[in-house]
Amino acid sequence: MTLAPRAVLVHRRTEYEELLAHHGTPGQAAFFLSSRGRSVAEVEARHRRQGEALARAAAAVPLDWRRTRVERADLPRFLFEPEDVVVVVGQDGLVANVAKYLDGQPVIGVDADPGRNPGVLVRHRADALPALLPGAVARSAARHLDERTMVEAVADDSQRLLALNEVYVGQPGHQTARYRLAVTEAAAASRPVAEAAAEPQASSGVLVGTGTGATGWCRSAWLERGGPLDLPGAAAPALAWFVREAWPSPATGTSRVHGLLDPGRQLVLTVESDRLVAFGDGIETDALELTWGQTVRLGVAATRLRLMT
Incomplete structure (x- = not known):
């Protein structure tokens, strides 16, 4: 039945x-x-x-x-x-x-x-x-659905987080976060990122957002950079990412501070702080807890929001 x-x-x-x-x-x-x-x-x-x-x-x-x-x-x-x-x-x-x-x-x-x-x-x-x-x-419901891309964060201990607008990774108090950042192929998710391919960074955190979120927090970061890339549309299977206030030093770089991710690519952060968090859409009470040495991968989620038009 x-x-x-x-x-x-x-x-x-x-x-x-x-x-x-x-x-x-x-x-x-x-x-x-x-x-x-x-x-x-x-x-x-x-x-x-x-x-x-x-x-x-x-x-x-x-x-x-x-x-x-x-x-x-x-x-x-x-x-x-x-x-x-x-x-x-x-x-x-x-x-x-x-x-x-x-x-x-x-x-x-x-x-x-x-x-x-x-x-x-x-x-x-x-x-x-x-x-x-x-x-x-109804059977015809699909014709009246606006499907919107979502962003996914997956930690190496299987913690998983979805968001419609953006995911933030950084210190809970938005202080300096330390990590190594790399962009990899999604097919390489089961393999560790080579240390030479990842840039050590110190920043106020990283934002990875969808086209829906391109009107909010990510747009603020985009405007501060002078619009360095075309933000994705709400239904486009792509994400924009921005490093907030990256700090150059002898031990940390700033060569990778923004970019786009299509479904075949992921942003990979390896934690080099005692504690970082990843939370979505501003809900800090529902966050992934990340500790030293852990890796979190962010990319286009298979799940999409299906919104009635």
Whole structure:
């Protein structure tokens, strides 16, 4: 017997909910905001709009479907199923937060607060869901999916991380990171990188980003360099990488500070610090822990975000 599709509604706590969790009562939250020149009314209004969007999204789920909700903080512990249709209600960044935990499930981005979000990834209003949800599981669904490239980081101890925008590798506090950097063929992933092929570096860390991430952190690094290369498109199977603030010294070089990676190539970092981390899309609490001598390989992921257009 085939399981019915399951709608997974993904959301995050609103600013108002966070204020209540911290201050205890609506009155205390209002007093805190007023003491800093802000009105609780605008925060309550955004909270109400998200609640309404979530309610409309839940009401749009077909009666014969299964359904559940998951808050952003619980995503690392949530088990997505192959039959899921993921409905992200919130901001563009929330789509990036959930993408790393998926394996091909279709995603519908719902803008909970139109006018405040760019709407690049949350393209739809909740009122469109009655038509979008059945279409997400129809045979013709592939024609309505925008597939976006993701970046993958894999450590030599099998730790693995996916990201939609970018992966950062460096010190947790963004201080000087020491490592050896090389660009290799993906087919050579099982072989160690020859020391002569890797450049020792000291920098503020390394960014490896997708075309989706080319509008954010990676674009900042790209602009600082004066646009030295063409950034990939969102669907292009390529990544851009940048070394942040590489430091030249007798022991460290700066000859490799940016480049592009196609599916056949990987960026390889071998750690020469007590501790480095690799995290994706700004979520520092979900990071790979890397210690002296470990190697991490970054490249185009086989998994892609499948976003309903």
